[in-house]
Structure formats: structure tokens, C-alpha cells
Amino acid sequence: MCGRFALTDRPEGVEALLGVAEVEAFPPRYNIAPTQPILMTVGGAPRPEGSNLPDRRALLVRWGFIPSWAKNPKDMPLLINARSETAAEKATFRAAMRHRRALVPASGFYEWRRSGKGRTQAYWVRPRSGGPIAFAGLMETYAEPGGSEIDTGAILTTAASRDLADIHHRMPAVIRPEHFSRWLDCVRSEPRDVADLLAPVEEGFFEAVPVSDRVNKVANTGPEVQERVEPEVVEEEVAERAEQLRLF
Structure with a gap:
């Protein structure tokens, strides 16, 4: 899944x-x-x-998808992710997959590895060659009962690449720049025509940097949340496994 991410690149780079x-x-x-x-x-x-720019526009949306047919969003779970394998079939995301596919610029994302003792180790997962990159996203405009409208969105996820699967089995789906036009073209391309773009990235595309649990708190918004730390949870588990093997 993708529950936290970062965008630290300069606007001109985006x-x-x-x-x-x-x-x-x-x-x-x-x-x-x-x-x-x-x-x-x-x-x-x-x-x-005469313009040499693609037919695209950027906008700010609420991270938390609300389908247009929702009667009371408070009764719905917070939908920040959508599974790429099934989004086109789900009533919640079906219309957006057909008509409102989007790109989400990011510098990387955070993921947590859970230990057998219920503890977690946070990781800052960033492109090894640098960013920014673009996640696959879905956008929906929800009309509130009072008449106002709110743009909302979700990030599509896919299976984790093999080198990240030991941290978490899911990851954001990355759309490569050469495929942006095909992904965003909701007139000529149906969901089945772009399903191949939602495959996991190759091993080595990302690197996972262990970071402290400061990222767990929304109030912590500075660069210190990305500082490398020693992955204590991982090291303890490795030691435990080694001890178990020694006993046998």
C-alpha cells in the first residue's frame, strides 16, 4: 500500500x-x-x-477518494489506495479508471516492515536514480449535498518488486514518462488498454532507506523524517533467526 509519501523536488522539475x-x-x-x-x-x-505541451492540467485534490455516488462520505472508509488489478471492476473506482486516470508526482514513499513481535521499522523508499517520478492515480469530483464540489483522489498500487517484498507486499504503481500520454488518454484508451502499465517496477529501481518512527506522526514534516537510522527491528530478527538455526 501507500500510506505516506513525499514530494520534495522543485516545482520546475515537476x-x-x-x-x-x-x-x-x-x-x-x-x-x-x-x-x-x-x-x-x-x-x-x-x-x-502551435503549443508543444501535452494536453494536461495540474490540480490539487484531497487524498482520499470519494465516489460520485456516495450519499454520506462519513459512512465510507478512507480510500487512499486502489488495487490496480481490480480497480476497473469495482463500483467505487470503475468510472474513474475509465474516465479520470491521473498522475501523482512524488519523490518517493514510506513503507513499514512489521516484525514478529508486533514492532515496525519504517523505510523511505526512493528512486535509486533520483526523482521525481509519477504514481498512477485516480481522480473523482464529489458533489456535496450543499452544492459545493471537492476533487478527491487515490493512488493505485501493485505487487511489490521482489527486492522490496520483504518490507511490504504492495507498492505504488509507477508510470514511466514515455507512457504518460497513453495512461492519461481516457478517450482512446480503456482500462484494459493500459493494464500493462501497472506492472511492478524492476528490481533495483527503488532503494529502501531505514528511517526513524518520526515519520509516523503527521506533525513531523521536516527533512529529518528521511534521515537514515540503524534498522534495529531487522537486525534483531536476523539475530533471532541465526540463534534458532544454531540450536538446530
């Missing part, structure tokens, strides 16, 4: 990655949490003749 213009300036965000605003890019209106 603009260049996504092929959009005039992304509003934003400060580095080291600990983006559910229900907070996140940046998404969707297919937009055609550009003026």
Missing part, C-alpha cells in the same frame, strides 16, 4: 516531468498524509495551436 505549465510554487513536503491536498495531473483541454 513541471518538466509531467509536461504541464504554471504549477503553483510549493514548499518541499516530506511527510504527505491521507486527507491532505496532493498534486495530480489529468488530461486537459487541447492546447492552443
Whole structure:
């Protein structure tokens, strides 16, 4: 899954990655949490003749998907992720998969490895070659009973690459820049036509950096949440396994 991520790259780098213009300036965000605003890019209106930019627009949405048919969002679970393998079949995400596919720029994401004793070790998972990158996302505009509208979104997940599977079995689906246009084209491409883009990235694409539990608290928003620490939980488990093997 993806429960926290970061976007610390400069706005001009995000603009260049996504092929959009005039992304509003934003400060580095080291600990983006559910229900907070996140940046998404969707297919937009055609550009003026002569423009060399793709037909895309960037917008801020609430991280927490609300389907258009929901009567009372408070009665629904917080939908921050959608499984890429089944999203096109689920009533909650079916329309968005067909009509409102999106890109979510990110510098990386956080994941937690649970130990046998119920403890966890947090990891900052970042592209080995640097960022930013784009996660596959879904966007939906929800009309509230009072008449106001709110844009909402979710991040699509896929199976973890083999080198990250021991941390968690799921990870965000990454869309490569050469496939942005196909992913965002909801006119000519149906969900089955872009299903191949949601495969796990190859081993080595990401590196996992052990970090402290400071990232667990939403209030901790500085770069210190990404500082490397010694993975105590992992080391203890390795020692325990070694001792068990010695006894046998």
C-alpha cells in the first residue's frame, strides 16, 4: 500500500516531468498524509495551436477518494489506495479508471516492515536514480449535498518488486514518462488498454532507506523524517533467526 509519501523536488522539475505549465510554487513536503491536498495531473483541454505541451492540467485534490455516488462520505472508509488489478471492476473506482486516470508526482514513499513481535521499522523508499517520478492515480469530483464540489483522489498500487517484498507486499504503481500520454488518454484508451502499465517496477529501481518512527506522526514534516537510522527491528530478527538455526 501507500500510506505516506513525499514530494520534495522543485516545482520546475515537476513541471518538466509531467509536461504541464504554471504549477503553483510549493514548499518541499516530506511527510504527505491521507486527507491532505496532493498534486495530480489529468488530461486537459487541447492546447492552443502551435503549443508543444501535452494536453494536461495540474490540480490539487484531497487524498482520499470519494465516489460520485456516495450519499454520506462519513459512512465510507478512507480510500487512499486502489488495487490496480481490480480497480476497473469495482463500483467505487470503475468510472474513474475509465474516465479520470491521473498522475501523482512524488519523490518517493514510506513503507513499514512489521516484525514478529508486533514492532515496525519504517523505510523511505526512493528512486535509486533520483526523482521525481509519477504514481498512477485516480481522480473523482464529489458533489456535496450543499452544492459545493471537492476533487478527491487515490493512488493505485501493485505487487511489490521482489527486492522490496520483504518490507511490504504492495507498492505504488509507477508510470514511466514515455507512457504518460497513453495512461492519461481516457478517450482512446480503456482500462484494459493500459493494464500493462501497472506492472511492478524492476528490481533495483527503488532503494529502501531505514528511517526513524518520526515519520509516523503527521506533525513531523521536516527533512529529518528521511534521515537514515540503524534498522534495529531487522537486525534483531536476523539475530533471532541465526540463534534458532544454531540450536538446530
